[in-house]
Amino acid sequence: MTSDQSPVTCPLLLVPFSLLFVTFGLVPMKKHYTIPFFIPLKGCPHKCIFCDQRKITGEKMPGPGDVPGKIEKYLATMPSSGARIEVGFFGGSFTGLSFEAQGKFLRQVGPFLEKGCVHGVRISTRPDLVDKEKVSFLKEHRVTCVELGVQSMSEEVLTHAGRGHSGGDTERASKIILEHGLELGHQMMLGLPLSGFEEELYTAKRIKALGATQVRIYPVIVIKGTELADMWLKGCYYPLGEEEAVDRAARLILFFESNGVKVIRCGLHPSEGLLSGEEYLAGPFHPAFGQKARERASCIGCSNQSQVASHQSPVTRKKDKG
Numbered sequence: 001m002t003s004d005q006s007p008v009t010c011p012l013l014l015v016p017f018s019l020l021f022v023t024f025g026l027v028p029m030k031k032h033y034t035i036p037f038f039i040p041l042k043g044c045p046h047k048c049i050f051c052d053q054r055k056i057t058g059e060k061m062p063g064p065g066d067v068p069g070k071i072e073k074y075l076a077t078m079p080s081s082g083a084r085i086e087v088g089f090f091g092g093s094f095t096g097l098s099f100e101a102q103g104k105f106l107r108q109v110g111p112f113l114e115k116g117c118v119h120g121v122r123i124s125t126r127p128d129l130v131d132k133e134k135v136s137f138l139k140e141h142r143v144t145c146v147e148l149g150v151q152s153m154s155e156e157v158l159t160h161a162g163r164g165h166s167g168g169d170t171e172r173a174s175k176i177i178l179e180h181g182l183e184l185g186h187q188m189m190l191g192l193p194l195s196g197f198e199e200e201l202y203t204a205k206r207i208k209a210l211g212a213t214q215v216r217i218y219p220v221i222v223i224k225g226t227e228l229a230d231m232w233l234k235g236c237y238y239p240l241g242e243e244e245a246v247d248r249a250a251r252l253i254l255f256f257e258s259n260g261v262k263v264i265r266c267g268l269h270p271s272e273g274l275l276s277g278e279e280y281l282a283g284p285f286h287p288a289f290g291q292k293a294r295e296r297a298s299c300i301g302c303s304n305q306s307q308v309a310s311h312q313s314p315v316t317r318k319k320d321k322g
Helices: 017-023 053-057 064-075 099-107 110-115 132-140 155-160 167-179 197-209 227-233 242-258 272-276 289-303
Strands: 032-038 084-090 120-125 145-151 183-190 214-219 262-266 280-282
Touching (some): 064 084, 064 099, 064 110, 099 132, 120 183, 145 167, 145 214, 167 183, 183 197, 183 242, 197 242, 214 242, 262 289
Parallel strands (some): 032 084, 084 120, 120 145, 145 183
16 A cells, blocks of 8 residues: 555445445346347438448348337336336437427337337437427327447547537537436446546436436447548547456446446447458457456545546557557
8 A cells, every 4th residue: 555545444435335236246136128129320411530330230221110129029028127227229219300200209118108118218319419399299299218439528539539519519419308208328438539437427417417317337449430440540539448448437336326426338239240250350349348347446436536636648559559
């Protein structure tokens, strides 16, 4: 122990209760399930430097008629009581679709909501594609949660990522969603160009301040065919190494869960293209990334939770060896 470190007299008190399951090797019974529908790039007016949704999700575009069958298939594998089951529409910007197209998807969920075997609907979208009319439409169609693809609250990082929206758009959209009585979720990324841990912790603090109750944390990986892939091939961008990405994610998990924000996912969905390496070029992709981050969070929390605020990572990263 160095001279500037104070001893932790009761380390377990510093760890969020949910992380104790990891510490002692216990597996809590799952209480929440989401039946996912990925709608790659539909409704999205921009192509960010890191994005190829079809390759990331590994999903073909579903039609409204595909929804009931998939819900029934998933329900057959889920507990009939004691769990909350939602249907989620992800992968694009759902509110960028026409009201007619949105309604066709959402109405397919109605009968399952009426029967009580599905308890809610969530959608993901861009902050700049949210307004009062669109959120009112979602609420009328029984959507219960809106997840915003925030990615970062640093204006410089957003600009370099080609996001096409600002932190102000996120603030405005978050306010509208909460005013309509819907749950608010945010999605953020680790390792974007010009983004160090300082920028990511700032984003996390803004997410908490804006009233999000749940968050997804995604490390940036380099996918073939993206602008980021070109940058990587030219030596203009170096992704985080796995250890650094796990460490950053762990510290953010500690921050969020100690401040009442639930981390509902950490790490990318392991699609077939990513697992096979067919679409993957570089970056911290691991099928068990979330588990690694939570285990690291448990270790950090038991050691000294004050490291969450003090940890710093350089914005300019050197290429990982190996």
